[in-house]
Amino acid sequence: MIQRIQSIYYILAMICLSLLLSGMEIFRFVGSKTYYVFSAFGLESGNVNDPQGNLQPLSKMPFFLTLISFILFIFIALMGYKNLTRQFKLARTIFFIYLLLIVSLVIFAIMGGGMLSADETKRELGLGFFLFVLGFPFCFLAQLGIKRDKKLLDSLNRLR
Numbered sequence: 001m002i003q004r005i006q007s008i009y010y011i012l013a014m015i016c017l018s019l020l021l022s023g024m025e026i027f028r029f030v031g032s033k034t035y036y037v038f039s040a041f042g043l044e045s046g047n048v049n050d051p052q053g054n055l056q057p058l059s060k061m062p063f064f065l066t067l068i069s070f071i072l073f074i075f076i077a078l079m080g081y082k083n084l085t086r087q088f089k090l091a092r093t094i095f096f097i098y099l100l101l102i103v104s105l106v107i108f109a110i111m112g113g114g115m116l117s118a119d120e121t122k123r124e125l126g127l128g129f130f131l132f133v134l135g136f137p138f139c140f141l142a143q144l145g146i147k148r149d150k151k152l153l154d155s156l157n158r159l160r
Contacts, residue, residue: 013139020132023040025037025127032120033047088143091142094143
């Protein structure tokens with residue numbers, strides 16, 4: 001299982017996603033008096049002039065649960081190495097769900113500044129955003145590795 005390259009890619013994708021669970025900020029909206037931080041724990045607000053940087057929870061979004069369930073879904077696909085057709089279907093599903101999550105996160109990052117009550121906000125992308133996007137190519141490469149393995153096994157079955 002570990003000797004297959006797609007296992008390495010899935011492990012790297014799970015590491016990138018699990019680093020977000022530490023509370024890393026994905027993006028922030030900075031206004032003149034307040035700033036809003038979006039992380040895995042939801043949207044939080046803080047005062048710009050506060051030297052301690054205390055944050056008050058503004059809304060709880062289920063992004064934390066989404067990340068955990070997506071990491072577990074990748075793990076299930078990783079452990080399904082004995083049935084390649086099922087693993088390939090799971091890999092394709094993971095790819096499209098990941099693409100949907102990235103698109104929705106980008107749309108929220110672009111449109112989120114307009115939904116807040118601050119007059120003038122600017123958007124800053126955090127390290128969490130780049131880690132979230134970094135796992136996407138790993139899932140794509142894992143899908144290609146599974147496809148190559150499936151093609152190799154199908155050609156071996158024809159020779160038998």
